[in-house]
Amino acid sequence: MIEIIICDDDKSSRDKVEEIVKRFMSNHKLDCSIKKYSDYNDKFIADIVPNGKKIYLLDIDTPSRSGIDVARIIRKRDVESIIIFVTGYEEFGKLVLKKNIMCLSFINKFENLKNDLETSLQEALDFFNTNKVIRITDSGVTYSIRLNSILYITRDNTDRRTIVKCDKNEYRLKMNLSDVKELFGEHFIQTHRSCFVNEYRIDNIDHKNKVITFDNGMTIDLLSDTYGKDLK
Secondary structure, rough: EEEEEEOOHHHHHHHHHHHHHHHHHHHHOOOOEEEEEOOOOOHHHHHHOOOHHHHHHEEOEEEOOEEEHHHHHHHOOOOEEEEEEEOOOOOHHHHOOOOOEEEEEOEEOOHHHHHHHHHHHHHHHHHHHOEEEEEHHHHHOOEEEEEHHHEEEEEEEEEEEEEEEEEOOOOEEEHHHHHHHHHHHOOEEEEEEEEEEEHEEEEEEEOOOOEEEEEOEEEEOOHHHHHHOOOO
């Protein structure tokens, strides 16, 4: 579950941002909770606690406080949540980047809002996934595998091993394919009876030639009509 916190003193802007977020999360089949504020009031400040995956979508100026000051408060309490500024005060962009508050991006809400916000949300998801490490113990050996480095998992029936294919290496495990997939989570989608693919690493799907291309240029042909027909 990802928590999205939106603050903007303009209702139409809040609603527009919320609509974009909901559609984006729905398209990615991700669960999220959304909280909306019209001001950086005491209730908003009290809600700044490190608690799982959070994305703050902040305006610069509200009646009570500046978004820059609030970002400082967030960073004092929580260094892992994502901060994205969505504001009409474009002139503050360079100032924000100099404040060492580790914001992901600065978006002008009056220009290309949908595209820029969706791009930033995807970057936020990539950040969460990149920083998640899965630890698997197999035959007495514990492996630490960064989730976003995994391209796909498949089954080698010759030596009865499950192969976890990553960017630079692969792990050959005695565990069942389904058990490994369960550890990695729901964004590993089945493309073949013996293959699950990390959907965040897919760059292109060629249904005609049954080829999946990943974002690092690697390709596989483990795409069947049964499991691949619903892939977009």
